[in-house]
Amino acid sequence: MQIVVRSSGGMALVALCLLATAPLAQVDFDPEGDPIYEYQGPAFFGFVKDTNGASVSDAVVTLAPKGREPLMVRTNSIGGYRANFGKDVDAEDVVIACEKNGFKQARVLRRTARNVSRQIPIEIECILTVETDR
Numbered sequence: 001m002q003i004v005v006r007s008s009g010g011m012a013l014v015a016l017c018l019l020a021t022a023p024l025a026q027v028d029f030d031p032e033g034d035p036i037y038e039y040q041g042p043a044f045f046g047f048v049k050d051t052n053g054a055s056v057s058d059a060v061v062t063l064a065p066k067g068r069e070p071l072m073v074r075t076n077s078i079g080g081y082r083a084n085f086g087k088d089v090d091a092e093d094v095v096i097a098c099e100k101n102g103f104k105q106a107r108v109l110r111r112t113a114r115n116v117s118r119q120i121p122i123e124i125e126c127i128l129t130v131e132t133d134r
Contacts, residue, residue: 057079096126105126
């Protein structure tokens with residue numbers, strides 16, 4: 001019984017795999033695992049909290065760019081959200097509001113300075129207060 005090992009075929013397969021993944025190695029990924037390519041437009045992220053600082057999950061955050069349809073996203077289990085726009089949207093022209101049944105909006109805080117690099121994500125914190133029936 002003879003065992004023949006053909007290393008040239010194996011080496012070719014390894015080389016092919018390395019070449020096929022080379023373009024992927026140049027792409028960075030954000031903390032949630034999504035690929036980051038060249039600048040695509042303003043990115044917004046933040047948290048929705050109540051006036052005591054507790055996270056509010058399943059709240060609706062509405063981002064309304066001037067002259068376009070608003071984008072609505074829901075917060076996750078820890079009250080976080082994120083949203084991106086195209087290059088044609090100016091971050092300064094986006095109005096943000098948040099809502100959830102049983103709450104009303106108290107204030108919206110912009111944590112990222114205005115007029116900074118367009119590629120820096122904009123952090124917006126939305127504060128809700130519990131609605132009281134009168």
